[in-house]
Amino acid sequence: MDARIARDRTVFPRWRSLWRISSSELQSYKKNAAHVDLGLTEESLRFLYDRWRERPTLENAAEVVDCAVRLDRPLLAVGPAKSILDNQDAMPAIRAVADFVVRGPINSDLDQEIPITSREITAFKIRGVKRRLENEPRNGLLWMEKARLHTEIGDVRSAETAIRRALGCSPESRTILRAFARFMVHLDRPEEGHDRLVQSSIVRHDPWIQAAEIALADVAKRDPVSLKRGANALASKEINPQQLSELASAIATLEAKSGKDKRAREYFRQSLQQPTENSLSQAYWAREALSIEIPIKTSMLAIDGAFEARSRYCLERKQWDKATLSCERWLDDEPFSIRAATEGSHVALSLLWNASSGLRFCNMGLVANPDNITLLNNKAVALVRLKRIAEAEDVAKKLRQHLSHSEPDPTVLATLGLCAFARRDFEQGRAYYSKSVLRAQDIGSVDIEFRARAHWLYEEVTAGNLDQKSFMKVVAAIDGAAAKGDIRTPSLDTWEALKVRAGLHKFMDAENTAAEIPLLVPTE
Amino acid sequence: MIPFGCAMSSPPRPVSNCEALVGKALSGELKKGSWRIIERLERSQDGSGGNFSVGYLAIHEDGTRSFCKATDIGLLTRCLIADPLTKMRQALNEQYFEREILTICRGNNLDRIVHALDYGQMELVENGVRDIVFYIMFELASGDVRQQVNRQKRLGLSWTFLALHNLAIAIQQLHRQRIAHNDVKPSNFLVFDEHLQKLADLGRATSETTNGPWDTVNYTGDHNYAAPEFWYRNNFPMQSGKIAFSVRQASDLYHLGSMAFFLVTGQRLTPLMHTFIRPEHNSHNWRGNYQEVLPFIRDSFGASMAFFDTNIPHRPDGSLIPEANDLKTAICQLCDPDPRLRGHPSNIQQSVDQYGLDRFVSQFDRGAKAMNVHYLAT
Numbered sequence: 001m002d003a004r005i006a007r008d009r010t011v012f013p014r015w016r017s018l019w020r021i022s023s024s025e026l027q028s029y030k031k032n033a034a035h036v037d038l039g040l041t042e043e044s045l046r047f048l049y050d051r052w053r054e055r056p057t058l059e060n061a062a063e064v065v066d067c068a069v070r071l072d073r074p075l076l077a078v079g080p081a082k083s084i085l086d087n088q089d090a091m092p093a094i095r096a097v098a099d100f101v102v103r104g105p106i107n108s109d110l111d112q113e114i115p116i117t118s119r120e121i122t123a124f125k126i127r128g129v130k131r132r133l134e135n136e137p138r139n140g141l142l143w144m145e146k147a148r149l150h151t152e153i154g155d156v157r158s159a160e161t162a163i164r165r166a167l168g169c170s171p172e173s174r175t176i177l178r179a180f181a182r183f184m185v186h187l188d189r190p191e192e193g194h195d196r197l198v199q200s201s202i203v204r205h206d207p208w209i210q211a212a213e214i215a216l217a218d219v220a221k222r223d224p225v226s227l228k229r230g231a232n233a234l235a236s237k238e239i240n241p242q243q244l245s246e247l248a249s250a251i252a253t254l255e256a257k258s259g260k261d262k263r264a265r266e267y268f269r270q271s272l273q274q275p276t277e278n279s280l281s282q283a284y285w286a287r288e289a290l291s292i293e294i295p296i297k298t299s300m301l302a303i304d305g306a307f308e309a310r311s312r313y314c315l316e317r318k319q320w321d322k323a324t325l326s327c328e329r330w331l332d333d334e335p336f337s338i339r340a341a342t343e344g345s346h347v348a349l350s351l352l353w354n355a356s357s358g359l360r361f362c363n364m365g366l367v368a369n370p371d372n373i374t375l376l377n378n379k380a381v382a383l384v385r386l387k388r389i390a391e392a393e394d395v396a397k398k399l400r401q402h403l404s405h406s407e408p409d410p411t412v413l414a415t416l417g418l419c420a421f422a423r424r425d426f427e428q429g430r431a432y433y434s435k436s437v438l439r440a441q442d443i444g445s446v447d448i449e450f451r452a453r454a455h456w457l458y459e460e461v462t463a464g465n466l467d468q469k470s471f472m473k474v475v476a477a478i479d480g481a482a483a484k485g486d487i488r489t490p491s492l493d494t495w496e497a498l499k500v501r502a503g504l505h506k507f508m509d510a511e512n513t514a515a516e517i518p519l520l521v522p523t524e
Numbered sequence: 525m526i527p528f529g530c531a532m533s534s535p536p537r538p539v540s541n542c543e544a545l546v547g548k549a550l551s552g553e554l555k556k557g558s559w560r561i562i563e564r565l566e567r568s569q570d571g572s573g574g575n576f577s578v579g580y581l582a583i584h585e586d587g588t589r590s591f592c593k594a595t596d597i598g599l600l601t602r603c604l605i606a607d608p609l610t611k612m613r614q615a616l617n618e619q620y621f622e623r624e625i626l627t628i629c630r631g632n633n634l635d636r637i638v639h640a641l642d643y644g645q646m647e648l649v650e651n652g653v654r655d656i657v658f659y660i661m662f663e664l665a666s667g668d669v670r671q672q673v674n675r676q677k678r679l680g681l682s683w684t685f686l687a688l689h690n691l692a693i694a695i696q697q698l699h700r701q702r703i704a705h706n707d708v709k710p711s712n713f714l715v716f717d718e719h720l721q722k723l724a725d726l727g728r729a730t731s732e733t734t735n736g737p738w739d740t741v742n743y744t745g746d747h748n749y750a751a752p753e754f755w756y757r758n759n760f761p762m763q764s765g766k767i768a769f770s771v772r773q774a775s776d777l778y779h780l781g782s783m784a785f786f787l788v789t790g791q792r793l794t795p796l797m798h799t800f801i802r803p804e805h806n807s808h809n810w811r812g813n814y815q816e817v818l819p820f821i822r823d824s825f826g827a828s829m830a831f832f833d834t835n836i837p838h839r840p841d842g843s844l845i846p847e848a849n850d851l852k853t854a855i856c857q858l859c860d861p862d863p864r865l866r867g868h869p870s871n872i873q874q875s876v877d878q879y880g881l882d883r884f885v886s887q888f889d890r891g892a893k894a895m896n897v898h899y900l901a902t
Contacts, residue, residue, distance in 0.1 A: 018823065019802075026804040026820075028812030059670045066748050066795035072808050089676045091790030093831040100799040135856065136826035138865070140819045170819040 009285040010215040011249045011278050012185050013178035013208075014334065015148055018141055021175065022305065024276055029207050029243040045071055052080050058087055062094050065101050074101040119367065122153050140169030144179050151336045154368045156187060172200055174208050181212045186336060190220040198225055207233055211246035218254060227251065234270060242274035249279035256290045268294045277306035284312035288489060307333055311343065318493065320352040331364055338372055341365020345378040350494040353501065355385035373402055377415045384422045392419055410439040414452045421459040429459065434519045446486040449522075453478055454495045456520055461502040465517075474521050475499060481522040541648045541655040542596040543578050550582070550592070550659055552642030557585035559642065559661060561592060582661055590641050590661040595619070596648075598655045614737055618727060619658050621736040625703060625726045626660070628734070632701055636694035638663050638714055638724035662724060665714030669721070669783075672710070672790045681837065681848065684787040685892035687713070687721050688851075691783060692888055694723035695776050696881040702732035704772030707745035708779035710786055732769040739766035743775070749794055751778035752821045752861045755807040756814045773879035774863040780884070781858025784851060785828075789835050793828060793859060800824035821861045829856065847891045854887055 014022075045067045052060040061080035068077030084090045084098035129146045136142055143166035150159035163183050166176045177200055184193030194216040203209045203226060210226035210233070217224035230247050233239060252267030268286060271279040272294070280300050287294045301310050311326035327344030334340055341361050349358035359382035365375045376395055383392035396419040399412050417432030433456040440449035457474050460466050466474070482492055549558040565579040578599070582592040597612060626640040642661040647654065669687065671677040679687075691713060698705055707728040714724050728744040730736055738744040740762075743754035751774065761768040782793040803809060805820045832855065836848040844852065860866040868883040 018820075023802075023804055026802060028810060028816060030811040058674050062791070063748075066792050069795040069798050070748050072806055089674045091672075091674075091678075092834050093789040093791030093796060096831065097791060097796055097799055105799075105803060132826060132830075135829060135852070136822070138860075138862075139822050139826050141823045142826065172815070173819045174816070176819065 008219075009282060009289070009339075010218050010253055011211055011246045011282050012215050012219075013182045013212050013246075014278055015151075015179050015182040015336075016333065017145055017148060018175075020305075020333070022276060024242045024245075024274075025178075025208060026175070027243070029239050031238060031240055042071065042073070042076075045073065045076060049076070049080070056080075056083060058084065058090055058094075061087075062090075062097075065094075065098055068101060069097060074104065077101050119153055122149050125149050138169050140166045140173060140176050142166075143169060144176050147183065148179070148336075151183065151186060152368055154336075154370050159183065160187070167196070172202055174202060174206055177202070177209055178212050181216055185216065185219060186338075190216045191222070194220045194222060204229065207239060207244050207247040211250040214247070214250040214254060218250075218257070224254070227254070234267070240274070241270070242276070245271045245274060245276045245279040247271075249275075249282045253282060253286065256286055256292055261292055264290075265292055265294065268292065272296065272300065275300055275303065277303045277309060280306055281308040281312065284309050284316075288312070288316070305333060308340070308343075311347070315347065315490070315493075318351075320347055323347045324352055324354070324357055327361070331361065335364065336368035338365060338369050338375070341369070342374050342378065345375070345382070346490070349378060349381055349385070350490075351497055353497060355382045358382040359386065373399070373409065373412060376402075377412055380415050380419060384418055389419075389422050392422060408435065408439050410436040410443070410445065410448045410452060413439060414455055417456065418459060421463055424463070426463060426465065430456075430517060433459075437519045446481075446484075447488050447491050450478070450481055450487050451491050451494060453481075453520060453522060454491075454498050458498045458502045460517065460520065471502065477521045539651075540596055540598040541650045541653060542594040542599055542657045542659075544650050545578070545580055545592075545594055545657070548648070550644065550646055550657075552644040552659075552661060554640070555584065555588075555642040555661075559584050559590065559592065565591070581664070584641075584661075588641065589664045591664045592659050592661050594657055594659040596655045596657045598653065616658075617737045621734075622727045622729070623660065624734060625729050625731060625736075628701055628703065628731075629698075629726070632697075634694070634697040634701070636690050636697055636722050637726070638665070638722045663716075663722070665716050665722070665724070667715050668711050669713050669715060669787060670710045672787050674790070678790065681788070681851075682892065682895035683718065684784070685847070685851070685888050685895055686719065687715075687787060688780070688784050689885065689888035689892055690721045691723060692780060692881050692885045695780055696885060698723075698729070699773055699776070699879070699881065702769060704730050704769065704776050705745075705779070706730060706738070706743075706772060706775060707749075708776060708783060709746055709749045710783065710792075713783065730766070730769075730772055732763075732766070735766075742767065745775075745779075748792060749779060749782060751775050751782075751859075751863070752794075752797070752825075753814055753863050755821075756810055756812075756817060758814045770879065771863070774866050777858045777866055777879055777881075778863075780881075781855045784855050784858070785832065788851070789831050791831065793825075796828045796831065797821070797824045800827040818862060825859065825861050847894050850887060851891060854884055858884065 045064065048060070048064045048067050052064050061083050064080040065077045065084065068074050078101060081098035081101035084094055085102065090098070126146060126149045129142055129149065133139065133142055133146065143162045147159040147162035147166060150156070150162060160183070163180050167180055170176050177197060181193040181197055184190055194213065197203055197209060197213040197216060200209060203213055207230065210230045213226045214224040214230065230251055234244055234248055234251070248267045248271035252264045252271060255267060256264035264286075268283050272283055275283070280296070280303060283294050283296055286292050287296070298313070300306070301313055303309075307326050307330035311323045311330060314320070314323035314326060324344060324347050327340060327347060331337065331340040331344055341364060345358045345361035345365070348354045348361055358378060362375050362379035362382060366372065366379065369375060376398055380392050380395040380399060383389070383395060396416055399416060403409070403412060413432050413436035417429045417436060420426070420429035420432055433452060436452040437449055440452055457471070457478065461471055478495065481487070482495060545561045546564055548561050550561065551558045559582040562581045562583055565581055577593050577595040580592040580594065582590045584590065595615075623640065623643050629637045630639050640660050640662055643659060645656055645658045647656050672679070691708070695705060695708065703726075705723060705726065705728070707725060708723065712723060712725045713721055715721050728738060730738050730744065742758070742760060743750050747754075754775070760771045763769065785791070785793045798806070801820060801824045805817050810817055829852070832852050833844065837845055839845060843849075857868055858866065865872065867878045868880070870883065871878050871880050
């Protein structure tokens, strides 16, 4: 049903196109380096500028513009650049540089630009990248971009070939190694990603690679190799705090999971000195999921591209519509991210109660992850809510197939119950919900058990199977279970939404005791 | 920031003796008779981006016309602020070294290098200031190749192949003498006639066999044309107290490819690449080493190469004509941002002289001939 697979979060690297990678991640982590004498000074530029003023030819203007670009002083060459743009005889490449001087560099602003993602556009982009690769077979970043685009449309085989080519071209590139690690997590093969990170030589000193290594080791249930080095780097204060943010966050998460809350809190604080959007999201997640007290300044949400953190902030404040919008931006930013799609569909379906929006999230997520059970599950829920029962049945078929060859997932069982209720097969519906409750008990998940009952109750009410008195009785019992304190906040929020909506329904007059429906009422 | 020309135009500078040579007669050490200075030519920068010399048109008694490059201590000291004495000695060393290199070129018949016809020095008193003027007389060309920026004045692909053939031979001739030019750029590539172009200005050259003033300097040429490995902090291998000759050769290869790019597109490759680099990777901001930034440089090089296609004739099906395609491949090989992969792939695979230019010389020659045949046929 409204499953959230993203129970466990680690600071996996984000994987964006080159122009959208955050500035801090692209910078070198080194604090000081020897000054590079460019051999060019403003004196040289002045000389060329004066010569252009004496003889304003195209040749002289082009030399001023080129020198200004090299000196990183484009504003000093605006005049010559404009003269080039006004000259019809200027060659296209010269015009391009002049245009760069006049307009300035393209700065990626994740908050302003909304990438348009559709299968057709992605396919078009892949064709463009392929054409460039014919001429640039050694361009690792281009292979990486090809892999990312293939991942967006769910073609993971081509993506894997491309990302391996990228690694072959630049085996020690931080950007490519992190992309590879993220891709391996996407493929659910974190061990391979971890192996590759450990093999690289830069894992010994690069905090970004160390952060990724620790995160992947966590998922792969391995011992991280960078823990000690990372802790030393964090203690030494020789590196800019922003460069260490994700490393601190990764170590903090590990400490928190092993119950060392005090140290975890310290590392989280360090990660928030100059946070990246990823470490900020991690802090929000840890605050809720691991119940660690982490003071987070709201102003940090202004970080470019902090969509996930903003969605968590809105969820904390029960601003469901804003949370949905942030999830949409998050999914646009990382179209292959399962978490963005599941989080968005969960908020839209269970809290905002907007089935169309929920369906949109699922469909977008399913492009890159066509077999993801959680997304299929949520899609079935959305279709039922939209009364598109036949389509919901098609999705339910896939869910049943999944059940046939894997351990039964209580959430999927509950969704199959929902589908059965939708086709008014109450017996089967109750059977599935019962199985879901029992399965949740088997695996010891009080939270899922709670949610299964909450949804079941809602279906019974909307099907007209309960009178108001019985309804109130069951609500009181479920409330009692909620009060025990093992239920997660999103589940409680879902329950509140279900309760209100169920209460709005017309109840039947005749008494139909809830006691006749075994397992619906939680036992003491 | 106030643009130049608004409120920042340069204050007038005192005239140095070497700037007032028009009408004077100079005698040299190689040629009997004197040279008369006729007119001052357009100012140009020297390799460092400074302005340490002045150019003149000079005519010998026997009617030989030449380009006179003159400098003096006054001009050198004016341009050099810190530690003028050391810098002056260094500048004089440069003068003598350039003469030495030119002598080697002359002695070995390097026919694609602009030769020194004469050189000398002379004490001059101008406005009560006594100074020694140093000068070198070079073969006089009809112009350089900077006009390629102009769509109307530029010459076609057939000529481009011919010019590149001459340039490749020039660099090859120098490399065979274990000399690296280090400052190959359009203003140093002089046109004598449609079929003959020569490489000029060995003021920034380095030699494997002769000690010179630039032996330990990472990059000696004009930084607007520098190969990307020189944009960043980089520890180059040293040999006998000098930067290894292979580093210099690789740089010259980049310059050759960069010149090919310029002749086709009219744009210098190095600044164009800069427009595709994110500010984080700009040499002013990057704190890491070159290997770390290399993938991004390679990407910007690839993006820049897209401009090549827009200036080249295409077939009706949209593909490049074969000669143009070969030229594009050659540029990619000559300008590979990783100096370890620069050069002809066959040379690299066979572990022979990686930076050897034989194959490129042949390729440009073939290209020129093929284009000529094509031109005649159509």
